[in-house]
Amino acid sequence: MSPRPAHPELSATLIEAAARLLAEEGPGALSTRRLAAEAGTSTMAVYTYFGGMDDLVRAMVREGFTMLNDRMSAVAETGDPASDVAALGLAYRRNALEHRHLYGVMFGGSNLAGFRLTDEDRQHGRYTLEILVKTVARCMAAGRFSAGDAELVAHQMWIAVHGLVTLELGGYLVEPYDADTCFDAQIRSLLIAAGDEIAAATQSAAASRTRPDVQPLAAGRP
Amino acid sequence: MSPRPAHPELSATLIEAAARLLAEEGPGALSTRRLAAEAGTSTMAVYTYFGGMDDLVRAMVREGFTMLNDRMSAVAETGDPASDVAALGLAYRRNALEHRHLYGVMFGGSNLAGFRLTDEDRQHGRYTLEILVKTVARCMAAGRFSAGDAELVAHQMWIAVHGLVTLELGGYLVEPYDADTCFDAQIRSLLIAAGDEIAAATQSAAASRTRPDVQPLAAGRP
């Protein structure tokens, strides 16, 4: 179906240029002509290597999914699984903020030149949840969460953080209810609803956020 | 700034046609030429009445905000404020599903022909929260929720339902964790986190959903 690149070097260059253009100048800057100029080639390269703009965007989206997955996988597994859940949420949010336009294409349904996701693409997105599901299951096994459907709880957390991120990217979260405040509140609510009594006892989650991708929610933990 | 329509008839016809095209054929169908053909006029009408495609989209978005606001305002105020909160969430979701493409433009940052929201537009979106804030405050006053920041709780609910709706519209919520299941779970979690003991005691929220825009969460209520 999709033509395999014979010279993967130029193919990678195109994806890199596309990602850079999308990140730095937004979706409006992504065009075959602009892309060709940036990569030092002609517009035909897009078609010989990818078959069209759609498939190039699709390849970029796939890279975005693996980046997100790498980011989630890099979150250290500590002895406090509930803290790990919060850290995963923060990692998810940070990845979205760093690749905001790409995130919009991946999950927000941002119509990039009429681009539409396929079910296969979405499957890559759902795959990201597996790390979160496992961590939630660890919370339940450790008695930190009340026993239940780990996958459903993971979905809830995904939905909540995704909602936060999209509203944040859309500019809808402003002071005093800015994204940081709401993020802490969302994580806290999810932990409480999952049955985490320690989170329920914690006064506020807006403490120091020094460690990267880790929420200080488990500050009162032994 | 924005030119006032001298013949509001054609202006309304254009907005209607644009809304219909967006709803029925998606963002790709919205073009000045197509719009002119549907309205039986020329492409110039878009510029004389609105000043450009951007402003026409803006006018449509504004209509979308008032539609959403009307929908939320139409939710009956019952004696059970927690049930009203859930009903508002369902009304929000139903409005988004009925105007899915418009919702994407309003909140999802869907780039419709390079269209970008202004802060004034976003203010219209935030205004919708006021109804929810009042209802949450009623919950707190009635002792149904533990006392706290009603505006923050309303934001949390907004974020959660918005996240659900966008993932639902993006096709990311499939069985067995489909949108209905996740919606019930989100509402339930929010009520529990807000301190609603009745919701916490309720086994599941996935009971009969017969009454329009009303969640049966308060089934165990006197």
Added chain:
DNA sequence: CACTTTGCATATCGTCGTTATATAACACTG
């Protein structure tokens, strides 16, 4: 009546994604 203003159709410009065509580089056969 003449004169200005207004509303909309037509034609045009530059850019978009895409395709057709032409050319140049390559691999292989004899």
Added chain:
DNA sequence: CAGTGTTATATAACGACGATATGCAAAGTG
């Protein structure tokens, strides 16, 4: 080495897009 088929890329072109300029007819005004 010549000849041949394949592949990669550049160039040019097509239809459609948003936007603008121009032109013209109807309405308004003295």
